[in-house]
Amino acid sequence: MATSAQRAGAIHPAWFVFWAAFLSASIYFLLDSVGDVMSPELQDGSTTWNRIVWYVGHAVIASPILLIAPLQFMPGLRQSRPEVHRWLGRVFLGGCIVAGLLGIFLGSTLYLPGSRIPLTLLASTWVFFAAIAWQAARRRDFVNHRRFAIRAFALGGAFVWVRIINKVQGDVFSWMPTEDLQETTKEWLTLFLPIFVTELWLNWGPTAKKLFARKA
Ligand code: HEM
Incomplete structure (x- = not known):
């Protein structure tokens, strides 16, 4: 039987790069x-009050999620130290739920009206995915636990994705007439792209591969 070190050794180099x-x-x-x-x-x-509770609360609770994520998705650690995975998982998924609930308030009241709908949808879906991942773990449905934890990560990672888009939006969206339109497009892409990439990897890609495979 392979040891956890051997299993960890089998991880694709792209995983470490990512x-x-x-x-x-x-x-x-x-x-x-x-x-x-x-x-x-x-x-x-x-x-x-509004600032301390919603804004700082959201930032402080959400920040550890980004640092915990690599550990949670590392197969070696999950298999060799299941109790560490379980405790970090509670911090990760609990953080997604609480920071996401605070994010619903922040997003739905943001001063940029065009950002409100995509941000509120993003935060609500984030909470929804994290709650399903948690419940799946409680029911020992580890296939769905993994899938929904990946989805929760993809949406929580919006903190990073939105800032990457932000760095290039002046160039990539330069053909849009106003900055407001660029902002709104960025927020919708921050919602759409993580869902699209995740589902392409988990579901749509494998299904398409099977359906388009050459018939024997
Ligand atoms: C692990 C993931 C996340 C981390 C670490 C994080 C962290 C932060 C931090 C540090 C801030 C304050 C700094 C700033 O305004 O740029 C912030 C603000 C905010 N976050 Fe998050 N966040 C995360 C995920 C999310 C998600 C998924 C949403 C979904 C809507 C969200 C919505 C917001 C909003 C609306 C603000 C206020 C922005 C503003 O007032 O300009 N965050 N977040």
């Missing part, structure tokens, strides 16, 4: 956000 890039981007963008979180500037109409 997580190294994801972790570096997460740390970079988290450090970049510290100024925003500490800033006394509030949106018009916001109160201190």
Whole structure:
């Protein structure tokens, strides 16, 4: 029987490249956000209570999720230290649910009207996926647990994806007449792309491959 070290050794190199890039981007963008979180500037109409509870609460609860994610998806650790996977899993999925609920408020009240619908949908779907992943683990349905934990990660990773799109939006969307339209398009893409890529990998890709395979 293969040991966990052997199983970990079988991981595709692209896996390490992805997580190294994801972790570096997460740390970079988290450090970049510290100024925003500490800033006394509030949106018009916001109160201190509103800021501390929703905004800082969301940021503090959500941040560990990005750092825990690589550990949770590492097959070696999951198999060799199941109790660590279980505890980090509670922090990860619990964080997605609480930060997502706070994100629903933040998104639905954001000062940019065009961002409200995509952000509210994104945060609600994030909570929904994390709750299903948790319930699947409780019921020991590990196939669905894995699939929904991946989906929850893909949407939580929006913190990184949106900032990457933000870096290129001035060039990529330069043909759009206004910055507001660019912002709105960015938010819709941040909702659509993680779902599209995840489902392509988990469901649509394998189904298409099977259906388009040459008949024997
Ligand atoms: C693990 C994932 C996430 C982390 C680490 C995270 C972290 C943060 C941080 C640090 C801030 C404050 C800095 C800033 O405004 O840029 C913030 C704000 C915000 N987050 Fe998240 N977040 C995550 C996921 C999400 C998701 C999935 C949504 C979905 C809607 C969301 C919605 C928001 C909103 C609406 C704001 C306020 C933006 C503003 O006022 O300009 N976040 N988040």
